[in-house]
Amino acid sequence: MLAVGFEEDVEVILEKLPSKRQSMLFSATMPAWVKKLARKYLDNPLTIDLVGDQDEKLAEGIKLYAISSTATSKRTMLSDLITVYAKGGKTIVFTQTKRDADEVSMALTNSIAAEALHGDISQHQRERTLNGFRQGKFTVLVATDVAARGLDIPNVDLIIHYELPNDPETFVHRSGRTGRAGKEGTAILMFTGSQRRTVKSLERDVGCHFEFISPPQIQEVLESSSEQVVATLQGVHPESVQFFLPTAHKLIEEQGTDALAAALAYLSGFSQPPSSRSLVSHEQGWVTLQLTREQGFSRGVFSARSVMGFLSDVYPAAADEIGKIHLIADERVHGAVFDLPEEIAKSLLSMQLPPGNTIFKITKLPALQDDSPPSDNYGRFSGRDRGNRGSSRERGNRGLRGWGGRGSDSDDGFRRGGRSYRTDNTWSKSSKVGSDDWLIGNRRSGRPSSFGSRDRGFGGACFNCGKSGHRASECLNN
Known part of the structure; x- marks a missing residue:
């Protein structure tokens, strides 16, 4: 509670307490700034460490995915993750910003009852929201890190890190909202391609291991939805059922079990037939396919460009509509996965392919090659002593740094000099030769990543005199 802006309030309370008392401080982690607080508020304290030197900092009952x-796919994927992994239980979704908390909760309310919790909400409304969540009036709480510490919310089944936390301590506190008091729980970390190395660093620092999963398939969503509907129907009072028995008997006589199936479909939110969804982007109406080529049939290097050329020869319509191409990480397999619109994928799967090539629909993504940039912001925040954090207003104005810190509105790129640049290095149909995005994303130009920023000094040599530090247009020998 001290870390999220209540330090002054706690000091006021401590001043009113009697001098002869026993004080205790509890924290899931013990970084330097927590030890500093202990020295400030406690007198010759006894330290009780329930974690010790073990690498794993999380409770044993928490499954990590x-x-x-x-x-673009986060919002659509989120509701399916909640449906499949929470199974009707309580879920806390953690965002980085107050705006995201509001927007995500609003988006979820179309299919799942959700409320937002963050620092701009009044204390009275916070209490109402938390009480409603505890009592099960709604099942999803979308919150900033204000809900990561110091709150007693029992029986939380699922934690979703919608945005990466700023440091490993915050990850431990967030995830610790589930799996409490010996119970089991689940925590799911959502990350973009450019954050893949940060996830590996998180595993190392927390001493945990993630199981990398694919987006839920539509069949999983349907099954989980129907199970939750059945559980809800079992809670209907028997006296209420009596009022609807005549209509139920009539429907069964006319339609048989189709009437019950239609009711289940409607209550599950699937009045219309569900469309296929991409395993890569989770967009509706897309199918993820895998192309595999036998070793003896490969000519040159197997790459995203060679996949594009192959599809152009076999079925030009597929090459025109293909999504991003991802190469499979296993070096023993010459293969790639990609998305296609449902109808085009169906046509491609029915075609005769050249010998040695196989294309098929997949239900789970294989391990893909890492296309993230060579470095990220990991450690810029977590490595600092947070003892002098300043006021909550100052902290709110510093911006987000470290793991999940976003300097722009995009998770997949960065901004510099008023322009946006991509940071992935895989090729897709939208890549254009000659554009700054393509040059920087593929590291073809040999220029440093600061290329394009005119605020920095010129580090090259003059074409006229050969001296460094100025351009030819600025040369005194002109």
Whole structure:
């Protein structure tokens, strides 16, 4: 509670307490700034360490999953993750910003009862929201890190890190909202392609291991939805059932079990037939396919460009509509996965392919090659002593740094000099030769990543005199 802006309030309370008392401080982690607080508020304290030197900092009952997503697919994927992994239980979704908390909760309310919790909400409304969540009036709480510490919310089944936390301590506190008092729980980390190395660093620092999963398939969503509907129907009072028995008997006589199936479909939110969904982007109407080529049939290097050329020869319509191409990480397999619109994928799967090539629909993503940039912001925040954090207003104005810190509105790129640049290095149909995005994303130009920023000094040599530090247009020998 001290870490999220209540330090002054706690000091006021401590001043009113009697001098002869026993004080205790509890924290899930013990970084330097927590030890500093202990020295400030406690007198010759006895330290009781329930974690010790073990590498694993999380409770044993928490299952950890990580899922790759894009900025556009997060929203659609989120409701399916809640449906499949929470199974009707309580879920806390953690965001980085107050605005995201509001927007995500609003988006979820179309299918799942959800409320937002963050620092801009009044204390009275916070209490109402938390009480409603505890009592099960709604099942999803979308919150900033204000809910990561110091709150007693029992029986939380699922934690979703919608945005990466700023540091490993916050990850431990967030995930610790589930799996409490010996119970089991699940925590899912959502990350973008450019954050893949940060996820690996998180595993190392927390001493945990993620199981990398694919987005839930539509069949899983349907099954989980129907199970939750059945559980809800079992809670209907028997006296209420009596009022609807005549209509139920009539429907069964006319339609048989189809009437009950239609009711289940409607209550599950699937009045219309569900469309296929991409395993990569989770967009509706897309199918993820895998192309595999036998070793003896490969000519040259197997790459995203060679996949594109192959599809152009076999079925030009597929090459025109293909999504991003991802190469499979296993070096023993010459293969790639990609998305196609449902109808085009169906046509491609029915075609005769050249010998040695196989294309098929997949239900789970294989391990894909890492296309993230060579470095990220990991450690810029977590390595600092947070003892002098300043006021909550100052902290709110510093911006987000470290793991999940976003300097722009996009998760998949960065901004510099008023322009946006991508940071992935895989090729897709939208890549254009000659554009700054393509040059920087593929590291073809040999220029440093600061290329394009005119605020920095010129580090090259003059074409006229050969001296460094100025351009030819600025040369005194002109």
